[in-house]
Amino acid sequence: MMYGYFRANRHHQRVVFDVFYRNNPSGNGYVVAAGLEQVVWYLHHLSFGEEELTYLRGLGLFSEEFLDMLRDFRFSGDVYAVPEGTIVFPNEPLVRVEGPICEVQLLESAMLAFINHQSLIATKAQRIVDAAATAPGKVGPVIEMGLRRAQNIDASVFGARAAFIGGCQGTSNVQAGQCFDIPVMGTMGHSWIQSFPSELDAFRAYADTFPDATVLLIDTYDVLKSGIQNAITVAKEMEAQGRKLLGVRIDSGDLAYLSKHVRRVLDDAGLTYVGIVASSDLDEWTIRDLIIQGAAITSWGVGTKLITSYDTPALGGVYKLVAQERDGQMTPSIKVSENANKVTNPGKKKVLRFTVNGHASADLIALDHETFDISKPLELFDPVHTYKRKVIRNYEVEELLVPVYLEGKLVYELPNLKDIRRHVESGLALFSKEILRPIQPHIYHVDLSKALWELKQRLLHEWRPDEA
Incomplete structure (x- = not known):
C-alpha cells in the first residue's frame, strides 16, 4: 500500500x-x-x-x-x-x-498488535483481580504465572506487563520483572520435589535456599497425608531458626476441600500465619466459585486463562x-x-468524559473543533435510538x-x-x-x-x- x-x-x-x-x-x-x-x-x-x-x-x-x-x-x-x-x-x-x-x-499492524494484546490482558487481569477481591477479609493477591502457556516469549513478557496494569501484584516471569520492574514471585515445580530422595528433603533444601520466601508445593504426592505434614515439619524447623514459612501451594485436586483441610491442619499446628496459594487453571469464575464454597485460599496463581485471555483470545x-x-x-x-x-x-475526533458529583455520567465522541460550555446544561442522546435522551447539569468534562x-x-x-x-x-x-x-x-x-x-x-x- x-x-x-x-x-x-x-x-x-x-x-x-x-x-x-x-x-x-x-x-x-x-x-x-x-x-x-x-x-x-x-x-x-x-x-x-x-x-x-x-x-x-x-x-x-x-x-x-x-x-x-x-x-x-x-x-x-x-x-x-x-x-x-x-x-x-x-x-x-x-x-x-x-x-x-x-x-x-x-503503523497499522504494529500499533494494533501492541494495543489489542495488552488492553485485552489488562482487562482480563482486572476481572480476575476483581473476583479475588470478593473474598472476605484481606484481599488475596493475584500472581501472573502464565509464562509457559503464552503464545510466545514476547506475549508472555508484555502479557505480564499488562497483567500488572490490570492489578496483579507480581509475576513468575523474571524477564518481565527485569524489563518493567514488576515484583517477581514464584515457587518450586513438581520436578524439584521429584528430583530429591524424599518430599521432606526437597522442602528442606528449598527452605534453605530461599529462607525468606519459602512457599512449598504440597500436591506432588498427597496433599493431606504427605505434603502438608512435611510442610509443617519444615515450618517448625524454620521457627526454631527464627524464620517463618511464607506459604504452601496446592496445584491440583479439589481446591476448596483441600484448602479448608490444610487451613485447619496448619491452624492446629499453631501456623496461622502460613498462607495458602492456589493455582491450577484458575480464572475469575473459578475463583468466585471457590470463594463461595468457603475455600481457605489467601493468594492466587493464575496462568493459562489470564495470559491468553482464554475465553476471548482477541480484542478485535x-x-x-x-x-x-x-x-x-x-x-x-x-x-x-x-x-x-x-x-x-467520520472526521477528526476527540473523546470527552462527563462526570457529575464525581461519578462518570457519559462519554461523548465529538469533532475535534467542538467546544462545550460547562456552565450550560448539555443534552445527550443515543446515536442509534435517538429518542433516548438525557440532560446533564453541573458537570465536569475530561478530554x-x-x-x-x-x-x-x-x-x-x-x-x-x-x-x-x-x-x-x-x-x-x-x-x-x-x-x-x-x-x-x-x-x-x-x-x-x-x-x-x-x-x-x-x-x-x-x-x-x-x-x-
Whole structure:
C-alpha cells in the first residue's frame, strides 16, 4: 500500500486514522487501555536499515526510488492517545494518528498488535483481580504465572506487563520483572520435589535456599497425608531458626476441600500465619466459585486463562481512515458497511468524559473543533435510538485523548507502571458497580455529539446506493 501511494504520487497526502474496538471482551462492561509505551518505543525506533532494504529489494516488488524514500523514513506526524490505564468503551478512539498517508498506513499492524494484546490482558487481569477481591477479609493477591502457556516469549513478557496494569501484584516471569520492574514471585515445580530422595528433603533444601520466601508445593504426592505434614515439619524447623514459612501451594485436586483441610491442619499446628496459594487453571469464575464454597485460599496463581485471555483470545481493535486531505483541506471520511456496527464515525475526533458529583455520567465522541460550555446544561442522546435522551447539569468534562507525538517529536512523559495501575484504580472509582460487574453489566453510554451525528448521517446519505 505504501508503494502504491508512492507510485500514485499521493504519499504526502495527510490523513487521520483512529484505533478503536467494537465489542468488550469476556462479556465485560469496559476495557483497560494498555500498550501505549510500546507504541512509543516502536515509533522511536522505526526506520529502514540496509538489511531491511536489501530484503525488500530482493522481493522484486519495489523501485529504487521507493527504497530511497524508505532509507530516509522517519515518522513526522501527530499521535494523540488515551493514557495507559484509562477505562474505555467500544467505538471510542484510543489512538488518533495524523500525518502523511505513507507514514500513517505503515503503523497499522504494529500499533494494533501492541494495543489489542495488552488492553485485552489488562482487562482480563482486572476481572480476575476483581473476583479475588470478593473474598472476605484481606484481599488475596493475584500472581501472573502464565509464562509457559503464552503464545510466545514476547506475549508472555508484555502479557505480564499488562497483567500488572490490570492489578496483579507480581509475576513468575523474571524477564518481565527485569524489563518493567514488576515484583517477581514464584515457587518450586513438581520436578524439584521429584528430583530429591524424599518430599521432606526437597522442602528442606528449598527452605534453605530461599529462607525468606519459602512457599512449598504440597500436591506432588498427597496433599493431606504427605505434603502438608512435611510442610509443617519444615515450618517448625524454620521457627526454631527464627524464620517463618511464607506459604504452601496446592496445584491440583479439589481446591476448596483441600484448602479448608490444610487451613485447619496448619491452624492446629499453631501456623496461622502460613498462607495458602492456589493455582491450577484458575480464572475469575473459578475463583468466585471457590470463594463461595468457603475455600481457605489467601493468594492466587493464575496462568493459562489470564495470559491468553482464554475465553476471548482477541480484542478485535481496528485502524480506520476517518479523514483525508483534499484540495488543501481535511475532509471527513466514512467506511460504509451492510453490518451496521462496522460503519465508522467520520472526521477528526476527540473523546470527552462527563462526570457529575464525581461519578462518570457519559462519554461523548465529538469533532475535534467542538467546544462545550460547562456552565450550560448539555443534552445527550443515543446515536442509534435517538429518542433516548438525557440532560446533564453541573458537570465536569475530561478530554481523554492527550498529545503523545507532535510533528514527529515525543511530547508525552511516559508514566511508570505503578502510576499506570493507580490510574486504573482511580478510573474504576468513577463508575458504578453495575457498570463494573463481570456478567451482564449495565451499558455505559457513549454518545455522539450532535455535530458528529449529523455529519455521519449526511455522509451515509451521500454514499447510499441509488434505489433499484
